[in-house]
Structure formats: C-alpha cells, structure tokens
Amino acid sequence: MDRTDVMEPHLPTLEQMQQWTQVIGRAQQLMLEQAAGATGRVLPFDPETVSRIQTSFADEGLALWQRFLDSGGLLRDQPDPAPAGSPAAARDRRFADPAWTEHPFYDLIRQSYLLVSDYLTRLTDAVDGVDPKVKQKLRFTTTGMLDALSPSNFPLTNPIVMKKTIESGGENLVKGLKHMLADLEKGQLTHTDGTQFELGRNIAATPGKVIHETPLYQLIHYAPSTETVLETPLIIFPPWINRFYILDLSPEKSFVKWAVDQGISVFLVSWKSADASMKDLVWDDYILRGQIDAIDTVRDLLKVESVHTIGYCVAGTTLAATLALLAARGQGDKVASATFFTAQVDFAQAGDLTLFVDDDQMKMVEQLSSKGFLDGRYMAATFNLLRGRDLIWNYVVNNYLLGMDYPPFDLLYWNGDTTNLPARWHRDYLTQLYRDNLLVVPGAISVDGTPIDLTKVMTPAYVQAGREDHIAPLESVWKLTENLSGPMRFLLAGSGHIAGVVNPPAANKYQYWASTEPQATLDDFLAAATETKGSWWPDWRAWIGDRDSRQVPTKGARQPGKGRLKAIEDAPGRYVKAR
Known part of the structure; x- marks a missing residue:
C-alpha cells in the first residue's frame, strides 16, 4: 500500500x-x-x-x-x-x-x-x-x-x-452502521448471511424421519444408505445449549451423513429449546426422560439388547451421569459403548468458563431467567467472550468499520442459531458441576433418588479431546479417563471445540494423536502418542466395529417409520426450527 x-x-x-x-x-x-x-x-x-x-x-x-x-x-x-x-x-x-x-x-x-x-x-x-x-x-x-x-x-x-x-467516500461506515443497528435490534452479533441457509435443504439435510416425540426432545431416525448396517445402532446426544445440526451441517461436513454411509443405524436426539413450560426441568429430566428414554425407545424399536452412544459437550457430561445411574441400577448393559466428544466430568480445570459462576454472575443469570428460561443469546455472548478477538472484534472491524458483506458459512450460521435453557437446570449445572465439582465425588449427586458414582461405570469408552479447545480444555477432558473404569481409548484431535470434532475425512485437514496402549497420565499420553494426518473419524469407526461387527439387513424397523414407531414428520423436525 x-x-x-x-x-x-x-x-x-x-x-x-x-x-x-x-x-x-x-x-x-x-x-x-x-x-x-x-x-x-x-x-x-x-x-x-x-x-x-x-x-x-x-x-x-x-x-x-x-x-x-x-x-x-x-x-x-x-x-x-x-x-x-x-x-x-x-x-x-x-x-x-x-x-x-x-x-x-x-x-x-x-x-x-x-x-x-x-x-x-x-x-x-x-x-x-x-x-x-x-x-x-x-x-x-x-x-x-x-x-x-x-x-x-x-x-x-x-x-x-x-x-x-x-x-x-464513507459508504463503508454507513453500511457498517446499518449492520450495527440491525444487530442491536436482534440483540446479537451477526457472523454470516443467514438467508443462504435453510434447514432441511442445504443444512441439517440428511434424510430421515422423526419417529418419537416428547415435551423434551424429538428422536430422529436417519434413512440407511447401505444394504446392511451394524446390528447395534447408534444414538447421538448433541448439546442442548446449541442446535443439533452442528453434526449435520452441509452434506460434505455432516458427521451424521458420514456415519450413515459407514453402515450404521443412526438415531439423533433433537432437544426442544426451552420456554416457560420447562422452567422446572432439572438434570434428572435430561437423564431419565431424555437419554434413558431414547435408549429404551431405540432398543425396543429394533429389538436389540444395547446401543452405541455419543455425547457431545454438556450431553457428554450428562451421558456419563446416565451411565453411572444405569450402573447403579444394574442396567449398564443397555449401552454397548459411549463416545465422548469434548466432554467434561471433573471441572477443576474447566478453563475460563469457570469465571462465570461466582455469586455476582449467578445473580445476573437469575435476573435474566425471570421467565423460567435463559435466553440463548446470553450463552452465545458468553462463548463469544471466551474468544473475543476472533468472535467479537474481528466482526466489529469487518462488519461495522469496513462494511463488508456477510460471507455464507454454515458453521457460523449454526453458531448464531441459539437455544434457550431451562433456568433451574442451568443454575444447578453451573453451581453443582462448574462451581462445586460434585459429579466426581461418589454419591454427592443423586438422580431420581439414586446416588451415582462414575467409577462404577464399566462401559467401553472413546474419549475425544481438542488440542486447542477453549471450552473443554484438554487437561479437563482427560480426567474422564481417571473417573470411568471400563476399557477406554483416548484420542487428541487437532483444532478446538468445533473444528476438532467436525473434521470429515474428505477435507484432509488437521490431525490426531493416539497411543496404542493406555497411559496413566496426560503427560504419558502426550509422550507416547503418535500423530496421524487428517480426520480421526475413521479411527472411531474402526473402534466401533471392534466392539461388535455383526450386520443386519436394512429392512423393516431399520427403515425410518417402517417399524412399530411411525414417522411423525421429516427430519430435521419442528423442534430444531422453533425460535
């Protein structure tokens, strides 16, 4: 210049x-x-x-x-x-x-x-x-x-x-002012052009049917794309802090579509964004009437003894509690395996999010939740603050000062598609887990009257962490390996909380580290782990196949809506579209 x-x-x-x-x-x-x-x-x-x-x-x-x-x-x-x-x-x-x-x-x-x-x-x-x-x-x-x-x-x-x-001639500042006023009107910073995306058309578009619905969630069964599938189906529990389609973005990025194409019967829970009717929901509801209900529904539909499960972020934390409850009740064999995407159970090293759970912050959360739920825009702003340079100021410069047009980017569209959280559950989650760290104390938390103990969980587990994760730091995710007692594979993916998970093989991006033998400490793992270029998804698929490789034809109840549970509507369903 x-x-x-x-x-x-x-x-x-x-x-x-x-x-x-x-x-x-x-x-x-x-x-x-x-x-x-x-x-x-x-x-x-x-x-x-x-x-x-x-x-x-x-x-x-x-x-x-x-x-x-x-x-x-x-x-x-x-x-x-x-x-x-x-x-x-x-x-x-x-x-x-x-x-x-x-x-x-x-x-x-x-x-x-x-x-x-x-x-x-x-x-x-x-x-x-x-x-x-x-x-x-x-x-x-x-x-x-x-x-x-x-x-x-x-x-x-x-x-x-x-x-x-x-x-x-100053037109950039005028255009930027329009962007700023529009953001003030909706109370949220805009990152992308949302008009370019439509749920069910070019995002969250993997074919499937909603086959089960409760006041808390819809259960989606995705249509198989192979002649045979693994006998043991997979249920994905995405976090209810965000919309489920982070795992079903555009077809070339969709973990859901990739898993379906890998010959897996895939079911996914689409959580309802909270409203005033959900003001009294607590963690027990997401465990019993959410995860366990979905597990039993799929087992009954397909007449199988167990299911594979995936829990992402807060849904992974909840999945650990679900497994502990099943173990306490002698029902641990309902789950054949548990995969944790960037999930935490011990919050002693949970990163900067722990700064938002002091008394002053909790008072503000209660004030913002006067209607019985917390507006999702508050959580979006909190997550943006954790990476303010990239998720706030970068867009202030581009959108407001330079007056640039918003780029069409599916990941940023998802990031701005917020969900509301039940006020009582959110308060308990922040205080009992983030502040008081009770989940790793045997018997300190009870679910439906049953004290739970993570060390009693013997379910085979696949634990994935992100090397640059600012929401669930590597050191914190590792602690899952110290609290669960079953056979375990720990894998460290390149990038962070989102890109470290959503990394399809065709993109040939990033890398992952894994060790052939279990390691006692994180330092031992880092010293022993070998690097592999590209996506870790094929490693996970091989691990799932090692648990049980039996195949069944994709007929009858393996087709969405063709079994005992009839199709309610096409995927992605109403709940994910509710605002």
Whole structure:
C-alpha cells in the first residue's frame, strides 16, 4: 500500500507520548485495584520481578521511540518489541495487512500497542500468592481489555479502514452502521448471511424421519444408505445449549451423513429449546426422560439388547451421569459403548468458563431467567467472550468499520442459531458441576433418588479431546479417563471445540494423536502418542466395529417409520426450527 492511499496522520509529540504513558498507568492501576478488591487485600508482587518488568518496558519503549526518530519514521525493518511467543506477538492476524508496517505512523501505533500488551500481560502474570481463580480472572480481564483497545478496532487508527473510507467516500461506515443497528435490534452479533441457509435443504439435510416425540426432545431416525448396517445402532446426544445440526451441517461436513454411509443405524436426539413450560426441568429430566428414554425407545424399536452412544459437550457430561445411574441400577448393559466428544466430568480445570459462576454472575443469570428460561443469546455472548478477538472484534472491524458483506458459512450460521435453557437446570449445572465439582465425588449427586458414582461405570469408552479447545480444555477432558473404569481409548484431535470434532475425512485437514496402549497420565499420553494426518473419524469407526461387527439387513424397523414407531414428520423436525 502506498502512503498516499491512507489519510496522512500527524506524528505524536513527546507530550502526547507522555499522555499515553499516563493512560496506561491508570489502566494498570484500575485493573490491580479491581483484583485487590476481589481478594480483599493488596495484591502480592515479587518486587524484583515487577522492577524487572517495569525496567524492561521502559527500556523497550525508549528504544522503540529512538528507533522511530533515528530512522526518520521507518520502523518496518526493525524487530517488533513483543517476544515472538508472547500473546502480543507481531504475527497477530489483526496486523497482517502490509499497511500496518509500510506506513510509519501505523507501524508506531502497532508496535506501541504490542509493547503495552506484553507489559500488562507480564505484570498480570507476576501476581503471586492469591487464589488461582483470582489470578485467572485477572488474566482474563486483562486480555479482554487489551483485545478491546486494539488500534485495529478504531477507524482513525486502522489504516485499512481509513483507506476504505477514503475510497468509498464513507459508504463503508454507513453500511457498517446499518449492520450495527440491525444487530442491536436482534440483540446479537451477526457472523454470516443467514438467508443462504435453510434447514432441511442445504443444512441439517440428511434424510430421515422423526419417529418419537416428547415435551423434551424429538428422536430422529436417519434413512440407511447401505444394504446392511451394524446390528447395534447408534444414538447421538448433541448439546442442548446449541442446535443439533452442528453434526449435520452441509452434506460434505455432516458427521451424521458420514456415519450413515459407514453402515450404521443412526438415531439423533433433537432437544426442544426451552420456554416457560420447562422452567422446572432439572438434570434428572435430561437423564431419565431424555437419554434413558431414547435408549429404551431405540432398543425396543429394533429389538436389540444395547446401543452405541455419543455425547457431545454438556450431553457428554450428562451421558456419563446416565451411565453411572444405569450402573447403579444394574442396567449398564443397555449401552454397548459411549463416545465422548469434548466432554467434561471433573471441572477443576474447566478453563475460563469457570469465571462465570461466582455469586455476582449467578445473580445476573437469575435476573435474566425471570421467565423460567435463559435466553440463548446470553450463552452465545458468553462463548463469544471466551474468544473475543476472533468472535467479537474481528466482526466489529469487518462488519461495522469496513462494511463488508456477510460471507455464507454454515458453521457460523449454526453458531448464531441459539437455544434457550431451562433456568433451574442451568443454575444447578453451573453451581453443582462448574462451581462445586460434585459429579466426581461418589454419591454427592443423586438422580431420581439414586446416588451415582462414575467409577462404577464399566462401559467401553472413546474419549475425544481438542488440542486447542477453549471450552473443554484438554487437561479437563482427560480426567474422564481417571473417573470411568471400563476399557477406554483416548484420542487428541487437532483444532478446538468445533473444528476438532467436525473434521470429515474428505477435507484432509488437521490431525490426531493416539497411543496404542493406555497411559496413566496426560503427560504419558502426550509422550507416547503418535500423530496421524487428517480426520480421526475413521479411527472411531474402526473402534466401533471392534466392539461388535455383526450386520443386519436394512429392512423393516431399520427403515425410518417402517417399524412399530411411525414417522411423525421429516427430519430435521419442528423442534430444531422453533425460535
């Protein structure tokens, strides 16, 4: 980009640089005071560490300014101040456009921001002697503030926005304002063009029938695409925090379609988005009248002794509790295997979501749930905050400042298709599991009057984790292997909570790690695991086949609606379409 392509700004004076230094100092003080209030005392720092960080910041700041003066405003050939491995590393995608380095003013802004970000992050990490949760909250708050204050988020300090504004005569800002007002109207940040997708046509389009319906869920039976199928059917339990079709996106990404094509009888639970009639639902309902009801329904329909199961995220947590209840009642043989997609049972290391379960947050959740259910937009905003740089500020720049058209992307369409949560269940889930971590305490939780103990579960389990998962961290998912007692295969997939799961073989993306022998600890697993390029889905299919490879013809009840349970409607059904 030529320097004439952007508005020529005035270079800062020494007085203005001093003003920014004072602003940084006040911001630092506010954050430390907030953290001190959370602990009820002055935050303890190692004086030598703080002195070393402050000296380093001062030296690097002076060096940056001196390089700027000595080079006549040309910094692009100078090294960036932030260490390559730091959160403020110069490879940050926000500053990937050459304009950030080719124009001296914007290059100075960029490097100054990276330097300040690195300084405040290191200072936050220097806090010691406090509760780990307090330190985690301080780090989360600092990161969120720094992401919000990035110069890329403001028109006058973003060279790409300035160039676009000059070229379009400001039309980008007018278009961006329309986008912003529309988002304010619906109370949710837009990520994609939703008009390009229609449930049952080009998304959630795998053929099937709804064959069973309760006030809590619809059961979908998918039409087989092979002449024979595994005798033991599969029931998929997706999370009710989101719509089920994360596992049935466009046909080339659909796990459901792929599993059907692999010769498996596939059933899937489509949960109802909560309304006022569901205000008294608790976890017992999702276990008994949800998962166990679906298991018994499919067993009875196909006249089989057991089923394979998959539980994704919160539905995986619930599946573990379901297995524990069945084990306590001597009915564990109803489930032939359990697969867990990025699920947790021990929440001691559950990541930044644990920051949203303190007393103040719970009071806010109760206020937002006055009608008996929590609006799904609140949960969507919470998940966006966990990755604010990618899921908030990236779209603020593209949608509001640059006025770009929304791209059609099925995954982002699903991400914005929120579901409501029953208020009582949601409160219990946050307090009993995330806050108090009771599920891993034998007998601490009872379901339908029966105390449950995860260590009594002997069901063969396939546990999948995501290497970059920010919702169910690897260390947390691993703890499933320490709490279940049956034969187990642990697999680590590349990418995160969604892309690590939705990774079809045809895409040839990412990789996974697995060990031929069980390992006692996560460190042992990481040391022993070997890497395989591409999707882990075929590994899972081979594991399922090893449990029982018996085949049956796809006739009678193996065809949706042809058995005792008649078709109610075509997939994907009404529940997933309800808003």
